[in-house]
Amino acid sequence: MLSLQTERQVPRKVVLVGNPNVGKSAVFSRLTSRYVTISNYPGTTVDLFRGRARIQGRDYEFVDTPGIQALHSQSEDEQVTSDVLRNEKPDLILQVADGKNLRRTLLLTAQLSKLKRPLVLALNMKDECDERGIQIDAQALSKRIGVPVVQTTAITGDGFPEIVDHLDSKEFCSLNGHPPSEWVEEILQAVRTEDEGEERWTETKTNLLSAAVVLGALVHLENYLGAWLGLPTLYGLLGNWLQPSETLAGSAREAVRLVIAYLLPVLLPFLFALRSDSRFNERFGIWARKFSTGIPILVVALSVVYQMVGNLGAQILVDILENGVFAGYLTPLLRALVPAGLVHDFLLGEYGAISVGLTYGIAIVLPVVASFFIAFSFLEDSGYLPRLAVLSDRLFRLMGLNGKAFLPMILGLGCVTMATMTTRILNSKKERLIATVLLALGVPCSAQLGVILGIITGISPLATAIIFGTVLLQLFVVGLIFSRILPGKRSDFVLELPPIRYPHWKNIAQKTGLRVKWFLKEALPLFVLGTVILFVLDRLSLLGFLVAGVQPIVTGLLELPSKTATVFFLGFLRRDYGAAGLFDMARNGLLTTQQIVVSLTVMTLFVPCIANFFIVIREQGLRNAFLITAFISGYAIAVGALLNMAINFVGLVL
Amino acid sequence: MNPEVELRLFGFGLFPGIEIELLQRFPSYIIRCERTEVALETSVASQVRVTVVR
Numbered sequence A: 001m002l003s004l005q006t007e008r009q010v011p012r013k014v015v016l017v018g019n020p021n022v023g024k025s026a027v028f029s030r031l032t033s034r035y036v037t038i039s040n041y042p043g044t045t046v047d048l049f050r051g052r053a054r055i056q057g058r059d060y061e062f063v064d065t066p067g068i069q070a071l072h073s074q075s076e077d078e079q080v081t082s083d084v085l086r087n088e089k090p091d092l093i094l095q096v097a098d099g100k101n102l103r104r105t106l107l108l109t110a111q112l113s114k115l116k117r118p119l120v121l122a123l124n125m126k127d128e129c130d131e132r133g134i135q136i137d138a139q140a141l142s143k144r145i146g147v148p149v150v151q152t153t154a155i156t157g158d159g160f161p162e163i164v165d166h167l168d169s170k171e172f173c174s175l176n177g178h179p180p181s182e183w184v185e186e187i188l189q190a191v192r193t194e195d196e197g198e199e200r201w202t203e204t205k206t207n208l209l210s211a212a213v214v215l216g217a218l219v220h221l222e223n224y225l226g227a228w229l230g231l232p233t234l235y236g237l238l239g240n241w242l243q244p245s246e247t248l249a250g251s252a253r254e255a256v257r258l259v260i261a262y263l264l265p266v267l268l269p270f271l272f273a274l275r276s277d278s279r280f281n282e283r284f285g286i287w288a289r290k291f292s293t294g295i296p297i298l299v300v301a302l303s304v305v306y307q308m309v310g311n312l313g314a315q316i317l318v319d320i321l322e323n324g325v326f327a328g329y330l331t332p333l334l335r336a337l338v339p340a341g342l343v344h345d346f347l348l349g350e351y352g353a354i355s356v357g358l359t360y361g362i363a364i365v366l367p368v369v370a371s372f373f374i375a376f377s378f379l380e381d382s383g384y385l386p387r388l389a390v391l392s393d394r395l396f397r398l399m400g401l402n403g404k405a406f407l408p409m410i411l412g413l414g415c416v417t418m419a420t421m422t423t424r425i426l427n428s429k430k431e432r433l434i435a436t437v438l439l440a441l442g443v444p445c446s447a448q449l450g451v452i453l454g455i456i457t458g459i460s461p462l463a464t465a466i467i468f469g470t471v472l473l474q475l476f477v478v479g480l481i482f483s484r485i486l487p488g489k490r491s492d493f494v495l496e497l498p499p500i501r502y503p504h505w506k507n508i509a510q511k512t513g514l515r516v517k518w519f520l521k522e523a524l525p526l527f528v529l530g531t532v533i534l535f536v537l538d539r540l541s542l543l544g545f546l547v548a549g550v551q552p553i554v555t556g557l558l559e560l561p562s563k564t565a566t567v568f569f570l571g572f573l574r575r576d577y578g579a580a581g582l583f584d585m586a587r588n589g590l591l592t593t594q595q596i597v598v599s600l601t602v603m604t605l606f607v608p609c610i611a612n613f614f615i616v617i618r619e620q621g622l623r624n625a626f627l628i629t630a631f632i633s634g635y636a637i638a639v640g641a642l643l644n645m646a647i648n649f650v651g652l653v654l
Numbered sequence B: 001m002n003p004e005v006e007l008r009l010f011g012f013g014l015f016p017g018i019e020i021e022l023l024q025r026f027p028s029y030i031i032r033c034e035r036t037e038v039a040l041e042t043s044v045a046s047q048v049r050v051t052v053v054r
């Protein structure tokens, strides 16, 4: 009877609250064994996540929240947290904090105490405190503020038994001072001591490590420079042993050659330095945010990502999967199994669910999505991205945004839909709207990026430059115009820079796995659905009518072959799928280079995908969503037409 | 100072009487306050009044 009663009890609701990037999500994941995204920049979590756990015979509901600066802050992610605290009357507030920043922490504690809920303070990042010689007397602090204080390291699980011990605490916080005031300083004096952390590494060693990293970067860059100047390069030399060829083994050899020549020289010393020497991390953090050193670092970082995603993922992996697995085994096997007829055409024909839909999704897009997310998760967890926000702030200000908008924009390269939610971290409505429009207009998601990378290897560098130049220019122009015509103001740029940290492979693997799964669930069915729709339209001979309907635009204005119209229809479902269609046409020689440039530009500027459309409705309302979609469709075609005319006018041969 | 900005800086523990360190001026101002590095654009940084102690 008794046990039945406990089971019927409503779970105790524990809400995790704290400043941004202190490890709330890491603590949440550990308490609930439910993985939520953990990254090293403020603003990772922008929505609530709930998880149940049964701990020592009691049920708990944990709520992970977006980080807050203060209880009354204005941006929409922070609003989410204020709302949950106010409306849901949690049984316990678990304030997660960065032990390195005790002053900030106590200011928030004082604000939280006004909510009159039981509170427990978890001073996280204990490992980093130890490293820096910061010691906090948790018991003394606990006495002062009247609630349990525990010290934790979320990434190792250190201190979690103590959190669990206090989950049923009923203590209220006694702080009730209005900052700024003396009480904070007085407490800090009493409970915190700082001495030099133990120095495991000397300055000389850090200098040596830095030199090794710089040298590695130079070796990486020499591969381009040497090829250009006709000097020997590491990549060239390796060609003697690892000869690429058309066979599968040849592709694999090429992959090994790329990794040894381009990736290992930079990544090995860099990872070793990050892992072992916290003084190097600090130094790298400074280099990355300074203009003079930040730009060279950016160049190397972009090049490494390009080699991983554009070369290794988009060329070699695609080659292995498409030519090796699909064209080599799977399709012939199915061809042999399925007799000619309707079923055959449905699965393997010109608009076949397997020969087109699945092949595009799995062989062409998936390798790029996966390799992109590995590289991107690494960047996220290192703490590098907010430093790029500092470097790009002045550029973004011209577009009615500030450097903070760099974060959602770069996330858009992963997935535009998720990034549209992250615009919540921006501080004004105007900024959110501009960022949402720019994301939908011209930030290609990883899937589309992959297809684009696949196409551009077949065309000249000039043509590639025209495509990317036009798209970037449109982002800039539209930002500039919208910042002038929309009412409201941009907010001031204020952004916290997290420390540079060594990214843990387990988190990278989990995050990448989660995102790839999401892609498979979200995009693959649409790929197949799109193909099925085309197949049906084709069978019913309706495709011809539809194509004829948009003929004036496609063949007239943009001067593209009429088959491109079907590809644009696919683009309405997902623009990456549309781009994949262009890829196919280009490979089969159905498009001239000029047509590739024009059609790819239009497709990149097109509305992203159905999922994004629904998120825009949720975040911006139905009216704005329709306006944005209409604007972008028209704008994309207009830019394509202008670009085509300009190329004709100049008489450019691409 | 713009009260909204003041509130945001407050959240970093940046209030009167606190010792901060100026780390960088370009492309943004960067200050260290406790163990946090905060980037501020010039117009915000210019509203923070400081006396040099070192």
Ligand SMILES: Nc1nc2c(ncn2[C@@H]2O[C@H](COP(=O)(O)OP(=O)(O)OP(=O)(O)O)[C@@H](O)[C@H]2O)c(=O)[nH]1
Binding pocket: A018, A019, A020, A021, A022, A023, A024, A025, A026, A027, A037, A038, A039, A040, A041, A042, A043, A044, A045, A046, A065, A066, A067, A068, A124, A125, A126, A127, A128, A152, A153, A154, A155, A156, A381, A501
């Ligand atoms: N060294 C160390 N790193 C930690 C610890 N806890 C979390 N981290 C790292 O700190 C970063 C931020 O962790 P998150 O859990 O995403 O932080 P959050 O508070 O949820 O951040 P927002 O959702 O952006 O407010 C990640 O890179 C974590 O790996 C810790 O105890 N020690």
Ligand SMILES: [Mg+2]
Binding pocket: A024, A025, A026, A037, A038, A044, A045, A065, A066, A067
């Ligand atoms: Mg989080």
